[in-house]
Amino acid sequence: MNAQQEPIKIESNLIELIDFRLFEQREDGSVYEGIYGLNVSKVREIIILPRLSRVPEAHPAIEGLFNLRGVEVPAVNLATWLKIREAPPQNTSRKAIVTEFSHQTVGLIIHQAHRIRRVSWDSIKPPPSLISQRHGASIIGTTLIDENQTLLMIDVEKIAAEIRGQPLEEVVDSMLIDPVQQHQGRVLIVDDSAVARKQLSHMLTRAGFRVVEASDGQDAIDKMVRLRAQAPGHQLKAELQMVITDVEMPRMDGYLLTSRIKSDPQLRDLPVIMHSSLSGQANIDKGRQSGCDEYLVKLDPQTLLDTISRYIH
Secondary structure (H helix, E strand, O other): OOOOOOOOOOOEEEEEEEEEEEEEEEOOOOOEEEEEEHHHHEEEEEEEEEEEEEEOOOOOOEEEEEEEEEEEEEEEEHHHHOOOEEEEOOOOOOOEEEEOOEEEEEEEEEEEEEEEEEEEHHHOEOHHHHHHHHHHHHHHEEEHHHHHOOOEEEEEHHHHHOOOOOOHHHHHOOOOOOOOOOOOOOEEEEOOOOHHHHHHHHHHHHHHOOOEEOOHHHHHHHHHHHHHHHHHHHHHHHHOEEEEOOOOOOOOOOOHHHOOOOOOOOOOOOOOEEEEOOOOOOHHHHHHHHHOOOOOOOOHHHHHHHHHOOOOO
């Protein structure tokens, strides 16, 4: 990988992806090189896969645990997770992408780390149905790279949530203080991860809110247009009291969505909370520049509800 690349400027609409490869054994004996991507901001480091300790009764995709400077990290075989018939790595040892986000560390076993790519959020599209049918909701988006090859973006948050082996609702409930304070109003949650939307929707519904979901910034804009059209006097604040948005999303990211909301005279007073697994100061600063009212790191349901309560009484 090229360590000499300049960091992305805070004003840019680019995302940096680790381009990595998984080799699939086809029925005819050939080997297919699958191209996958993961946001650099969620990657702590890439290492040669260390010796693993077996974990009894673990998820089938978990090959074991490895010790990384005193921290036990689960190692998920990404080929197994994606239902790929794994071929032997091509002239190289397997690697582990050590991911770190939302206070979790997970190792993803891959075959080859290829390079870092910079792509525009505008170029990232929702996965076609054929890809979703094969890999489930683990593919969060696609983008075209060299010579019209397709890169598949991995939803590492979904993987981390499912390897816990605990229903998402139970995870959220265990982090809330009972009794949960009740509210009224409608909240729009914007996240390209179905797992994240499900977590937030459950939490907000428990707190008495009505919930509208959007899968990216453009989808959110479209839903706000419809809500405004049905509101008395076309005043959106009568129909919507808050937006909670992720940062990384295809078509339109959370920064641009927030900027659009805050630049609209009729919407600028609508509270916007950025809720992201990206905890770096540069991300927080960019969120503030875009106009968000709060920037919170996933996932702390009680802190999120307490923050919401300051804006919706």
